[in-house]
Amino acid sequence: MPFPYDTLDDDPGRPQTRLLELHPGLPQDQIHCTLRTVTLNEAPKYEGLSYCWGDAKITSLITYFWIDAVCINQTGTTERNHQVAMMRDIYSSASQTIVCLGPETDGSRQALGLVPDLLAVRAKFHGPGKGDFPTRVPSVGTLSFEEVVAIPELSRLVRNIQARTSFGQLFGRPWFSRVWVIQEVSVSFRTTVACGSVELDFDDLAQAYMTFMSLGLHLYTDVNSVRSQDILYSIWDTRRKKSY
Incomplete structure (x- = not known):
C-alpha cells in the first residue's frame, strides 16, 4: 500500500x-x-x-x-x-549536505587514509588553503628519485600501490557519475563525505583527488577517473565563484 x-x-x-x-x-x-x-x-x-x-x-x-x-x-x-x-x-x-558514497568496500578505508598525505604534498608545492586548483603540483614522472624521497608523504604515496589503486576505484562509484550532484554540493553551506563509517570534509577529498591526478598517480593504476575529475572540478569551480 x-x-x-x-x-x-x-x-x-x-x-x-x-x-x-x-x-x-x-x-x-x-x-x-x-x-x-x-x-x-x-x-x-x-x-x-x-x-x-x-x-x-x-x-x-x-x-x-x-x-x-x-x-x-x-x-x-x-x-x-x-x-x-x-x-x-x-x-x-x-546545515550541511552528506554525500553518501556507500559501504566500506574495495579498500576504501585505506584509500581515504591517503588524503592527509595528498593534502600535505599539495601544500608543499602549492601552499596552504583550499581555494585554488592544484595546478602547480608536478607529475611524479618529472621528479628525480631524490626529490621524491625528500618528501615523506610523497614517498609513501608512490610506494603504496594497493591504496593508490583503491583510491582511484573510489571515484568510480556511482555518485561520481551523477551530473546533478554538481548542484547539490555546489550550493551547500558545508559538505561531509561518508563512506562506510569514515567521514571527511568534501573539499579535502576533492583537493586530494585533484592532487592525485596532478601527480599522475592514476597513470600507475588501471583506473580511469576522467569523469570524476570533470564532476569534482565543476563543483570546485562553482563553489569558488560563489565565495567571491
Whole structure:
C-alpha cells in the first residue's frame, strides 16, 4: 500500500517541503521516524543527503533530514517537478549536505587514509588553503628519485600501490557519475563525505583527488577517473565563484 503523502502548498511565497524526523533510540532499536511538512524558510535545522539509490546511510545525530526519495511523493508528477525546481533552495538551506558514497568496500578505508598525505604534498608545492586548483603540483614522472624521497608523504604515496589503486576505484562509484550532484554540493553551506563509517570534509577529498591526478598517480593504476575529475572540478569551480 503506497504511503499516504499529504498535499504540499505550492505558494511560491511560502514554499513547502517535507523533512524526515528521526525519533531518539539506541543503535540496536528499530528505527522510528515521522515525515513532517514544513515551510522551507521556517524549517528546523536539517541535513540534506546526496546519494545514489541503495547507498544512503545516515551517520549523523541530527534529528531532521531531507532525502529526495522519501520527502518527495515520487508518484505525483506535479509535486515531483515542483520539488525538483526547489532543490537548489533545499540544499542551500540545509546545515550541511552528506554525500553518501556507500559501504566500506574495495579498500576504501585505506584509500581515504591517503588524503592527509595528498593534502600535505599539495601544500608543499602549492601552499596552504583550499581555494585554488592544484595546478602547480608536478607529475611524479618529472621528479628525480631524490626529490621524491625528500618528501615523506610523497614517498609513501608512490610506494603504496594497493591504496593508490583503491583510491582511484573510489571515484568510480556511482555518485561520481551523477551530473546533478554538481548542484547539490555546489550550493551547500558545508559538505561531509561518508563512506562506510569514515567521514571527511568534501573539499579535502576533492583537493586530494585533484592532487592525485596532478601527480599522475592514476597513470600507475588501471583506473580511469576522467569523469570524476570533470564532476569534482565543476563543483570546485562553482563553489569558488560563489565565495567571491
